[in-house]
Amino acid sequence: MRFMMIVKATEDTEAGVMPSQELVEAMQRYNEELVKAGVLLAADGLMASSNAIRISYPEPGGKPKITDGPFTEVKEIIAGYTLIEVKSREEAIEWAMRMPDPHGHGAGQIELRQVFDPMDLSGNPETKAKEAALREQLEQINNG
Structure with missing residues (x-):
């Protein structure tokens, strides 16, 4: 089972405030634990929405609409994610x-x-x- 831990943005992340060195080190230790346990698939922070592009589909069959960031609803914005594969929800x-x-x-x-x-x-x-064939191709590409 794969799960994504979605880290929500704050006004600080949207303002481009970088995390403290202490927090960076704590996250590195946490990611190392995930790696040692063999459950980490990916983990990244995302740039502020001022660097983002939103593509929406305002009408069925219509042309997609492009909106440049920043976006105003901070509580709806993602600042980062960690993707894990585990045995259970618990x-x-x-x-x-x-x-x-x-x-x-x-x-x-x-x-x-x-x-x-x-x-x-x-x-x-x-x-x-x-879908299985596409996943196999992707795996072959990623494994060189």
């Missing part, structure tokens, strides 16, 4: 609870979301076969 919660406060001063918020397995999205055997 294990994902345990790992999320161990993450240091992502902003270091009590303003952190993490949203934990399970990632769909592509095979769960379709009952169509042809679609499942295509």
